[in-house]
Amino acid sequence: xxxAVLSGKxxxxxxxxxxxxxxxxxxxVYIDCDVEEPNGHLFFEPKPIGSEQIVIKxxxxxxxxxxxxxxxxxxxxFNALAYINNKLIVFDEVCHSCGGCMLFCPExxxxxxxxxxxxxxxxxxxxxxxxxxxxxxxxxxxxxIIKNLLNYAKGEQxxxxxxxxxxxxxxxMESIKDADYCILVAEPTFF
Amino acid sequence: xxxxxPVNDKSMESCVGNTFGRTSYFLVYDTxxxxxxxxxxxxxxxxGGAGIKAAQTVVDSQVEALITPQxxxxxxxxxxxxxxxxxxxxNDSIQDNINAFKHGELSLLEKIHGGFHGHGGK
Numbered sequence: 001x002x003x004a005v006l007s008g009k010x011x012x013x014x015x016x017x018x019x020x021x022x023x024x025x026x027x028x029v030y031i032d033c034d035v036e037e038p039n040g041h042l043f044f045e046p047k048p049i050g051s052e053q054i055v056i057k058x059x060x061x062x063x064x065x066x067x068x069x070x071x072x073x074x075x076x077x078f079n080a081l082a083y084i085n086n087k088l089i090v091f092d093e094v095c096h097s098c099g100g101c102m103l104f105c106p107e108x109x110x111x112x113x114x115x116x117x118x119x120x121x122x123x124x125x126x127x128x129x130x131x132x133x134x135x136x137x138x139x140x141x142x143x144x145i146i147k148n149l150l151n152y153a154k155g156e157q158x159x160x161x162x163x164x165x166x167x168x169x170x171x172x173m174e175s176i177k178d179a180d181y182c183i184l185v186a187e188p189t190f191f
Numbered sequence: 192x193x194x195x196x197p198v199n200d201k202s203m204e205s206c207v208g209n210t211f212g213r214t215s216y217f218l219v220y221d222t223x224x225x226x227x228x229x230x231x232x233x234x235x236x237x238x239g240g241a242g243i244k245a246a247q248t249v250v251d252s253q254v255e256a257l258i259t260p261q262x263x264x265x266x267x268x269x270x271x272x273x274x275x276x277x278x279x280x281x282n283d284s285i286q287d288n289i290n291a292f293k294h295g296e297l298s299l300l301e302k303i304h305g306g307f308h309g310h311g312g313k
Binding site: 073076077078079080081082083084085087089091094 | 234237238239240241243244246247250265268269272273
């Protein structure tokens, strides 16, 4: 069973609740999806058992092959590409790594480069497996890290607590995608 | 010289739009022939990266100057790569801004704001 813990705003106690639920369960997995500032590990102080770097793929153009047809510019619905002064410009931080521009390029002028955006760390703290996602400072989107975190939870039999980022943006929707239940933490101060 | 301006409607009596990337139309105005063309801003309904797409439209209009209330960093990167100068509006009247431009009274837009990429800005 997967239980996601989320809240409308920051500072309501998502981490407090999810960390304690994980400890109270006999055997549990705690996944910190608050990749912009993961802090569940501060309470668990897990013994590290491994880590994985999270890499996304960004298009790079070979200017010798690009003939300026703009098929890629028209295709990209996130508008990560522009064709200016007979040159293709790629906006790395707008790119969602779908790879479509490369498929559509008739000149095969686009290739992929890898960009490291963060890390997933695994550790153990007594009966709790602690999985933490960390997004590098300055990166625009933690979604690829969340996807990796939730992949870890897929085959997991133990009860899994997903500590979500605050709010209700894409990154939260991604975090609760596989959840069976959501717990919303609220506290009564003015926003 | 051709200049571009984000505008709310396809009319010279309309107002200057208050955004760049998601403005409804761009006015492309030729200061010599006084010809005005209104270009649809297809970026207005973009899920993301509107500034980049809108800037592409402006660049493709082959203007030499952009007059706008504001401009984000990605859009500015596209505009500046094509050596188009970005000026700040003086008010929301299209004609006032054209006149001010002709008389050299507009100042360059100095504040390029950060994008609102992702969700809600940073």
